[in-house]
Structure formats: C-alpha cells, structure tokens
Amino acid sequence: MDLQSGENTVDLTGNFERVEARLEAAASLLERAVALMVERDSERSGDVQRIVAAVETNRGAGREAELEKKLEAAEQQIAELRAQVRTHAESGTETRAKTARKTIPASTAQFLAKQGLSTLESLEAGALDAALHGLSLEQRIAVKAQLLRAGVVS
Amino acid sequence: MQLEAMAVHLPEVADHPNRAPFTGVLTLVDEPSTKPPSGARGHRVILTRRAALSALPSLLGMAVDYAPSWDGHDARRKCGIITQADVDGARLRVAGYLFAKDFPEVERQMRHGLPGAMGMSWELADAHVEDMRAEIWTLTRATFTGAAILLREKAAYRNTSFELAAARCRSNTPRPALSERVQAEATRHLRNGVTTASRSAGNRKESTWICRAAKTQSI
Numbered sequence: 001m002d003l004q005s006g007e008n009t010v011d012l013t014g015n016f017e018r019v020e021a022r023l024e025a026a027a028s029l030l031e032r033a034v035a036l037m038v039e040r041d042s043e044r045s046g047d048v049q050r051i052v053a054a055v056e057t058n059r060g061a062g063r064e065a066e067l068e069k070k071l072e073a074a075e076q077q078i079a080e081l082r083a084q085v086r087t088h089a090e091s092g093t094e095t096r097a098k099t100a101r102k103t104i105p106a107s108t109a110q111f112l113a114k115q116g117l118s119t120l121e122s123l124e125a126g127a128l129d130a131a132l133h134g135l136s137l138e139q140r141i142a143v144k145a146q147l148l149r150a151g152v153v154s
Numbered sequence: 155m156q157l158e159a160m161a162v163h164l165p166e167v168a169d170h171p172n173r174a175p176f177t178g179v180l181t182l183v184d185e186p187s188t189k190p191p192s193g194a195r196g197h198r199v200i201l202t203r204r205a206a207l208s209a210l211p212s213l214l215g216m217a218v219d220y221a222p223s224w225d226g227h228d229a230r231r232k233c234g235i236i237t238q239a240d241v242d243g244a245r246l247r248v249a250g251y252l253f254a255k256d257f258p259e260v261e262r263q264m265r266h267g268l269p270g271a272m273g274m275s276w277e278l279a280d281a282h283v284e285d286m287r288a289e290i291w292t293l294t295r296a297t298f299t300g301a302a303i304l305l306r307e308k309a310a311y312r313n314t315s316f317e318l319a320a321a322r323c324r325s326n327t328p329r330p331a332l333s334e335r336v337q338a339e340a341t342r343h344l345r346n347g348v349t350t351a352s353r354s355a356g357n358r359k360e361s362t363w364i365c366r367a368a369k370t371q372s373i
Contacts, residue, residue, distance in 0.1 A: 046283040051193040051293075053181060053275040053310040054226040054302065 104150040108143055128153070158207050161238040162214045164251075174254035174261055176234065178316040180213075180246045180274045180301055181206070186290050191275075191310040192226070197291040199310070205294050206246055209278075213239045213298040218250065218274075220260055220303045227277055227302040233257040236301060245313075248274070248301065252318065260303070264318040273306035273314035 042048065104112075112118075115131035128147070132140045147153045167173070183203040190196050217232035234252040241247075254261040264272065282295035303316050 043286050046286055048193065048281045048283055049279065050299075051191050051199065051278045051281050051296075052227055052302075053187065053191045053199075053277075054304055055189045055308050055310055056192040 104146055104152060108146050111143070125153070158210065159238070159240040160210045160214060164237060172253050172255040174234075174252040175249065175319040176218075176252055176264075176317060177247065177249045177319070178274045178303075179314045180239075180248045181276055181311050182244045182313060183241060183246055185244055185311075187310040188312040189310050194291055197289065199291045199293055201246075201293045201296070203241065205296055206241055209296050209298050210239050210241070213248070213276075213301075216298055216300050218252070218301045218303055220257075222259075224263070224272075224303070224305045225308040226304060227275065227300070229277075229300060231257075232300075233260045233303075261318065264303075264316070270315065271305060272303055272316040273309040273311070274316050275302045275304055275309045275311075275314070277301065 112131060117127060117131050128144075132143055135143065144153065181201060183201055183206045186200050187198045190198050213236055216236050217229075218234040218236060219228050219231045220233055221228040221231065233256070234250055236248050236250040238249040239246065252260055252264075276298055277300040278293070278296040279299045280295070280297050281293050284292040284294050306312060306314060
C-alpha cells in the first residue's frame, strides 16, 4: 500500500513538473506576443514613450570589451598551463625512461661484460661499437636490437 | 528672426552659493539631428518648431542632469534647473542654474574643461512621430521631461552648447539681451490683466511664478 502511494506521489510530481514546464513555455510565448503587439501598436500610432537626444551609448560594448580582455587573459593562462603540463609530462617521461629498469638477455649481458661493458647506465655509442667490433654484422645487429628493445640505446 | 520665449522667475538672492547660472542651446528645431537619438530605433529625428513651442512649458522647471562619463543622461543626478527657454531662430536656447555647491565636480568640469566641448540633450516623453517608416522621424508632439549636460560629440545634435556664466550672478540667471526684452514684454502682458498675480520686481517671496510670453516678437 505504502509502495503504491509512493509511486503515485512520484507520478504526480512528474506530472506537475511537466505541466509547470509547459506553463512556463506558454508564459514566455505570451510575453513575446505582447511585446510584438506593443511594438506594432506603437508603429501604427506613431507614439514613442521615451526619446533621449544623446547618442546611444552601447554600455554593453564596454562590458563586452572587458569580457573579451578577460577571455584573452584566461586563454593565455590556459595556454601557459598547458605548456607547463606538457613540459612536466615530457620531463616525467624522460625520468620514467631513465628510471626504468633495463633488462637485456643474460647472454648479451655476459657478452658485453666480457667486452668490458659491465654497466648499461652510461653506454656510449663509441664504446658499444668498439665492443661489438669482433662480431659479424648479423650478430652486431642482433645485439643492438636487443639493447634497443631493452631501452639501453635509443 | 523669430523669438518665442518662456521663463520661470525665481526671487533674487544675492550671492547664492548654490546657484551658478548657465545658458545653453538645448536643440535645434526643424533640423534633423546629427545622429540618431537613443530610443529612436536608429532614425535621426526632426523636432518641429511647432512641437518645440508646444512643449516649451513642459521644459521649464525641469532638471538638468549629467552622467559622470559625460556621455548621456542620468536622471538621478539632477544638478540644476531650467528656468528659461527661448526658440531663437532654429536654436532652442535654455537658461537656468546649476546647483554648484551640491555638484562642485560639474562646475569644475564646466570651468576647466575645453571651451565649447560641452553640449546638451533633451529627454522627451510621449513623443509622436509623423511617420515611423520615414528615414528621419519627424516629431510633431512631445513633452520635455529633462535635459542633460554632456560632451557635444555624445549629443544627437552636434550644434548644442552649454556654458556657465563667467561669475556667479548675484540674482537671476544671466539673461541675454534678447530675453530681457521678452521678459519685459511678458511682465507688461501680465500687468495688462492676463493674470491677477501681479508681483513687483522686489518681491522676494520663496515662491515662483510662471510668466508666459509665448508670443512672437519681430526683432
């Protein structure tokens, strides 16, 4: 019973809201119609309620200019913030890349260690080429590919 | 030249600290405005001489106001009063007082601003436009509800003007020679029985009296 009355209340509220919206729309239409009728009546009769012999100063224009200025400042700020975020993101990526663990196959690591390259943190191109000097072209390519996959070289 | 004039006579008060007499050209009659006035839906307007003359009584006693930016009307800043109006040729001249003590900034602007920079603007109510479809609206009937002091460039009629008298007048507004004749004529007119409220020049009662001299004078 309670459940049913609750559902009824929800239905009624929904109905009221719909009716309210329709009434608001009707009132708005009526207002527009009245404004049009007044304007037409004024045109027909030639009567004007108020005229002021001052040039129409568009006070809204000043406000508009002010808002435009604010918008420009806001856009500039947004651009600066975006640039900052981009910079942070890039530096973050670099940091992540630097801090990422570099894993290479054990055989490659052993081979590089034999050639005197025990650390991969500061691997220089010249040193790597010198270390791979004794290998065939295919082997050099394979080792470099492994290092590239591991992120040791870029 | 034709002159139609009307004035409100205020009692003389020597060295009144709050009265700074002014004169000005409020508008031109039978001539189109330089720019469209506010409320005229983009049309320039012509205030006909007949309409201006009919509306002269409504102008007397109306306030002059100003906007701090000197670009329009502000009916809540009434800084003076119009006591005299003449239609002199095409010019509708007005005279009156500024409340100089209450509005020192207005007096300062008038005395220290660029000469000839200030003009005037009327405010009309219940105006009748002959043909609202015309490019230039012809106003055939109106009621003056006020006036404003503003920059000439902001006035719909560029050839308006506003000037303070060189020094504070010890009594009434500085009446142009033209108006003095009208005033004398009007006084004579009153004495001849148009009104029973005959008052001597020395009467200093704090009441005002309206003297109608709406008659054409050939000068």
